[in-house]
Amino acid sequence: MxxxxxxxxxxxxxxxxxxxxxxxxxxxxVTISEKSTPEDLRESERSWIGDVDMHPQNLTTYIGSQKAETVGATSNDNRLGGAPSVNTVFKDLKTGNDDILSNRNKNLxxxxxxxxxxxxxxxxxxxxxxxxxxxxxxxxxxxxxxxxxxxxxxxxxxxxxxxxxxxxxxxxxxxxxxxxxxxxxxxxxxxxxxxxxxxxxxxxxxxxxxxxxxxxxxxxxxRCSCQGTKCVYSYCSLTSVPQGLPINITQLILNSNNIETLQSNVFSSYVLMENLDLCANSISVLENDSFRGLSRLKYLNLTSNELKIYTFPVLIFEPLKSLKMLRIDNNILECQPNPPSPDIAFSYLHNVEELHIDNYIDPDSEEGFGSGFRNMSSLRKLIIVCSSCSFESLWNGTFIYLEHITTLDISNCGITGPYIESDTFFPLRNLETLDISLNLPISMQYLPVILRGLYNSSLQTLRMDTIVDAFSLNFINSSIIEYLPRGLTTLSARGNNIVYINPDVVKILPRTLKTVDISENNIVVDPKQFPLEEMKQLKSLLLHRRFDVCIKSSSNIIFQSLCEHVTSEQGGDATDFTDNTTERKVGTVIPLSLKCVQINVEDMYNEFLLDIDIRNEIQYLDMSCSDIYQFNFQSLNRLQKLTFLNFRKSFTYSLQPPETDMSSLKFLLLGSNFLGEYFSSLPLFRMSNLTHIDMSENRIANLHKTFFNNLEKLEYIRLDGNMLSSFDVTISHLTQLKRISLNGTEVSKLPNHVRSHIDHVNKVNPGQIKIDMVGCPIQCDCFNLDFLKWMVNSPAFDKNFTGGYKCKYSDASLKYIGDGYKETIYVLDRECAKNYPMFLVILAATFLLLSAVIGTIIYRLRWKIRYLYYAAYLKVTKKQKNDDVKEFAYDVFLSYDSDDQIFVTRILAKELENRGLRLLIHGRDFVAGTYIASNIVMAVAESRKTLVILTRNLIQSPWCNYEIQMATMEAVHTGRSVLLFLLKENIPTRELDLELVRYIRNNTYMPYPNMEDEEDEDVMRQFYDKLVHDLKY
Structure with missing residues (x-):
């Protein structure tokens, strides 16, 4: 109870x-295995680049599953230092993951x-x-x-x-x-x-x-149950093997329990068993018949128990007739002096192909693996774990009975250089792969002793990473590598503090080499000094300097995976270099067969690239972690088959575009540079077949609207970790787009045109485009409600919004979302509905206020606006005369009311014309059929002066008032004096309009003589002379 x-x-x-x-x-x-691939890649990053088929002639990509491949008990073992498989590694380029664990780190x-x-x-x-x-x-x-x-x-x-x-x-x-x-x-x-x-x-x-x-x-x-032919009893606190299980089971998983003893015949009922996992128990006792009945068993895992390998019952493995793989490593807790050999027990394992075993040999003894191992005729792969008991010494007889093996891994076994006999590996005539990495006491000076016994062997792959002291400085000369096997195809010497390599070393390297990896060293030598042209089969050359932040980055692992794939292919014979080759330049160092190059370069990189023969086969070029402040793409013109280019973390702030389309390039990694300002001002140059582009962590604040216009086949865009606040770029032409990663940017929404394109593509091909906005401050307010609803309903987003999606509220606070924005949208729907009437009221009030302000401004400037309108109209119709180009057509434009026409035409006009003035009189000179307003503007513009005959009739005339306004605007617009008032009648100020009074006061005016003076000819003559003078000047 x-x-x-x-x-x-x-x-x-x-x-x-x-x-x-x-x-x-x-x-x-999900499977996480130190022996398979490094798996500390962020889940949000794994799928940005997709899984990749890296065949050089058919480089295709597709969106990779975000689920890692299950390795299980029979996972491929990568302890030998090979790069992880492409399908599991090409999933991350995040700078934040640069501390990724190398799969060669055997000290784990x-x-x-x-x-x-x-x-x-x-x-x-x-x-x-x-x-x-x-x-x-x-x-x-x-x-x-x-x-x-x-x-x-x-x-x-x-x-x-x-x-x-x-x-x-x-x-x-x-x-x-x-x-x-x-x-x-x-x-x-x-x-x-x-x-x-x-x-x-x-x-x-x-x-x-x-x-x-x-x-x-x-x-x-x-977990503690069976289904079908598989039974899983992990973490079930079992103290013994459960009984009564279905007799037809083929898999039994009993790991991580408290089992201490395997009694006789405990598995005899399960004759169909093929897979048995007993790792991580406390098994210390085995009996001769413990595995009786398991004649079909193929995989047995006894790792991490408390077994003493040298006390195995002699007949313990005799029933295992079909066993292919046996793991009994990580059992010995301490070395035993002169332990008995378990080789008799192992002699019954005739069909085992792969064996993981603890080292049990006494370091002080010259005894090796016993004669019973000779009966393991199918054994091909032997991995010796030295976590508790180190070799220290290797004698000529250590491996004498292991002549069948093709792969030997003795990495991290504490092997000491002075205690290695020269013929230690001589018996291993079938050996194809040897890994002696992480044996720090070996040192370079004893390398010839190890290689001596391998000189005529069939060895193809030699890995000797990190075999020197961390504080040593190593110089490589011919004597150190003179005994390298003649058929060697892969040589790895990473992390050995190599600072100098004598150019003569290249001359004695095996001509069969396809991959040379001397990265993670500090080699200070110009690569052009190496006569690599003789290495006609070389396909992968890795010379990266020792910068941990770069070497352990996921992009470097990707590069190694691609190159490993290429070098495993069988290619045709490379064209020979000859001195008569017209294409060859002085200083050419790259063999024609080379397909992968990984190198740190500085200012000399342009010359290095330009010296490459144009017939080269280079497909993958990694220059990350270099010092390339301005990358000149024109230097890549000779790499006509280049598919993969990486210059991340190279302090690059500018790109010099190529002259032609880089049609071969498909992968371009530009991350972790300083290209933000460059990207904001120009679209990217043409790369018609580019499918993947990484621009993460480049301090990008905004992108040019047409940035992706020249990249029609783009599939993956990565902009993670930038200061980008808006993704307002044209992508409507990107019909093959599969993923946009904006992880960690400041983008709060996507524009409507971007959303429309995503919806269109996903409608044609459901689920094709995926969007990653993890860590983006998604604006959660009424103004962004439409985007939130679209995001929740769009198949482009993860329906659960896992990984760290956020909301940014109006008070600038942030909150991580765990319910897929459902509650946020529900709350906003209610709040926005309540605010809608208030929003309409505010909108209407704002509109009215703006209308009033604009109306007031228009009324205040109405005459200027009318003048400018008609002036522009006349200019378009070519009827306006420009003072700078020619003289005025008229001296005076007479502005008067038609009721005063007799005085104007018979008296005033006659006197003025007799004195030589050219007059424009609207009743006589206006063009028929033209708008009155246009005639007025033309008259004002083509006359030096406008003479206003002020009478009571003129005050009442709207057209006369319009003529005064146009003359005033002409004066303001041209800066010349235009208006002159002739006060024909004595009109009190109170009868005049305020604007007219202001015009009279601000312009020249003359009173007309009174009736008494009109009879005096002298007075009138003086008056007209003065008027004509003022009108002329």
Missing amino acids: ADKLLILTAFFILFLNAQIISLQSLPDN SRSNITLNGLKKKTTMGALKFISEGRSSQEVVVHTKVSTLNTVVLSTTIPETSNSIKLKSVRRAHSRHANLRLVSNNVKTFHQSVQKNQEIASLSSNVVTQHRNLTVDLVQKRF
Whole structure:
């Protein structure tokens, strides 16, 4: 009863927490394995670039699944240093992940964490674990332990962060402090928590008290069960092998329990078994018949138990007739002096092809692997783990009975250079791959001793990464590598503090070499000094300097994967270099067959590229972490087959475009430079076949509207980590677009034209375009409500909005969203509906206010506006005369009312014309059929002066008033004196309009003589002379 009450209490606590916590889903079928691929790539970054088929002649891309491939117990082992597979590695170029764990870092103990098909969800407030396409789920932790502790998946509520984190609580023995189960390989999910005030009062201690019980119940329900032919009993606290299982099972997973003994015939009922996993238990006792009945077993995993390999029963493996792979490493906790050899027990494993075993050989003994190993005639791959017991010494007889193996990995085994005999590897005549990496005591000076026994062997791949002291400086000369096997195709010497290589070294290198990797060193030599033209089969050359921030970046891993794919292909014979070749330039150092180049360059890079023969086969060029302040794309004109170009982190601030279309380029990585200002001012130059472009972390504040116009086949755009506030660019021509990543930018919404294109493409090909706006401050207010609704309904976005989607409110506060914006949209729908009437009132009031202001301005400037209108009209119709071009057509334009026509035409006009003035009189000279207003403007513009005959009749005439206004505007517009008033009648000021009074006061005026003076001829003559003078000047 108490247990049931405790269970109900636990689920009640989870229900309360579910009201305020949105748990994110783990990706399906996730596998994190140190032996397969580095998996600390952010989930939000994995799919930006898609999975890639890197065949040189058919470079195609497609959107990769965000689910990592399941490796399981039979995952491919990459401890030999090969680059990860393309399908699992080409998923991230994020600078923030530059500390990615190299798969060659052998000092980490071998470990696997497998999460198959596990999803964590919150449905109706309850915690559920759902299996998709699998009968059960697994959590497998392979470690070297001496005691068994419970491994749980827990949800925690930190005091300082409203987030939920998935943690893997691992077991580790004190002797294995160097074991690192890289926690960031399992994506840490961060989601915002909307805390309710009442729920916040719940004590975190109560949650902690019930959490482990709840998770344990879920695990037991879904893990400790069988479905079909597979049984999964991981983390089930078993102390013995469960009985009564279906007899037709083919897979039995019993890892991470408390099993200590495997009794005789414990598996005899399961004759169809093919896969048995017993890792991470406490097994210390095996009996001769422990595996009786398992004649069909192909895979057996006994890793991380407490077995003593030298005390194996002699007949323990005799029933395993079909076994192909055996893992019994990470068992020995300490070296034993002169231990007995287990070779008799292993002699029954005739069909085993791959063996992972702890080193049990006493460092002080000259005994090697016993004669029983000779019976393992199918053994091809041997991986020796030295986490507890180092070799230190290698004797001529150490591997004498292992002549069948083709792959030997003795990396990180503490092998010391002075204690290696010269014929140690001589018996291994079939050896094709040897890895001696991370044996720091070897040092370069003892390398010839190791190579001597391999000189005539069939060795094709030699990896000797990091075999020197970290503080040493190494100079490579011919004597060090003179015994390299003649058929070697791959040579890796990374991280060996090599500072100088004698050019003569190239002359004695095996001509069969296809891949040379001497990156992560500090070689200070001009690559043009190396006579590489003789290396006619060389396809991959990696010379990257030792900058950890670059070497461990995901883009570097991508490059290595591409090159490894290329160098594994069989190509035709390369064209020979000859001195008579007209295309060859002085200083050419690149062989025609070379396809991959990775090198740090500085100011000399243009010359280096220009010296390459135009017939070259270079497809992949990595110049990241160089000093290329201005990258000249014209220098790439000779690389006519270039497909992949990377110059990330090269301090580049400007690009010099090529003269022609770079049609071969498909991948362009420009991230982590200083190209923000350049990108904002110009569209990118033409690259008609470019499919992937990375412009992340370039301090981009805005992009040119037509930035992508020349990239018609673009599929993936990455702009992560920039200061970009708007994505207002033309993408309507990008019909093949698959992904836009704006992760961590300041973009708060997408423009309507961008949304329309995304909807159109996704309508034609559902789900083709995906958008990543994780970390963007999405504006959550009424003005952006339409975008929020579109985002929620668009197939371009993750429906759960996992990874860290945010809301930015009107008060500038930010909040992580855990419910897919559902609550936000619901609240905004209500708030915006309430504010709608007020919005209309404010809009109407604003419109009225603006109308009043604009109307007042127009009324105040009405005459100027009319004048400018008609002036422009006359200019267009070529009727306006310009004072600067020719003389005025008239001296005076007479402005008068028609009722005063007799005085004007018979007296005034006659006197003025007799004195030589050219007059324009509207009743006589206006053009018939033309607008009156146009005639007035023309008269004012073509006359030097406008004489206004002021009478009571003129005051009442609107056209006369218009003539005065036009003359005034002409004076203002041209800066010359235009108006002159003739006061024909004595009119009181009170009868005049205020504007007319102002015009009279501001312009010249003359009173007409009174009636008495009109009879005096002298007075009138003087008056007209004065008037004519004023009108002329």
